[in-house]
Amino acid sequence: MIEQESSCGNCCTCCTTLSIKADDGFYKDKPAGETCEYVANNQCSIHEDRFSLCRKYECFWLQLAKKVDGGFPVIWRPDNLGIIITPKPELEKDNKIPLYLRETYKGANDLSRPELKSFLDTIVRLSRKQKKEWEMYLIPFDSEGYGRKLIVN
Secondary structure, eight states: OOOEESSOTTOOTHHHHSOBOGGGTSSSOBOTTOOOTTEETTEETTGGGOOHHHHHOOOHHHHHHHHSTTOEEGGGSHHHHSEEEEEOGGGOBTTEEEEEEEESSTTTTOTTOHHHHHHHHHHHHHHHHTTOEEEEEEEOTTOOSOOEEEOOO
């Protein structure tokens, strides 16, 4: 049986992988790939008093895990999958919502990886079921950009 969960657990991938600007509500600029100084033992040491930006952020895996009865496969959680997905509904255009898939290590976006392929297939099935269309963009580990568009059938 596949282990399922509906919380971050020991994942704090967002605290390392994502870039944060001081004007977004964080106390300083933090570049992508740099671990937040408040992370200790794969946990936020100020979790109860964390910044509002951190409190509001939920990766796509966590959003889905909270909606699915019984949680979502842990193998797809960002710390295990090697990819953190951030939806940007505020950038929706022509009923398409961008999803930014950022690598947490080089090579994580290798589409031949079975766990990545099964996750992307599930996203496509969910989008059809919900009558939404998500445009996916792969962002390499060492990039600050928006990545290349991923075509998934």
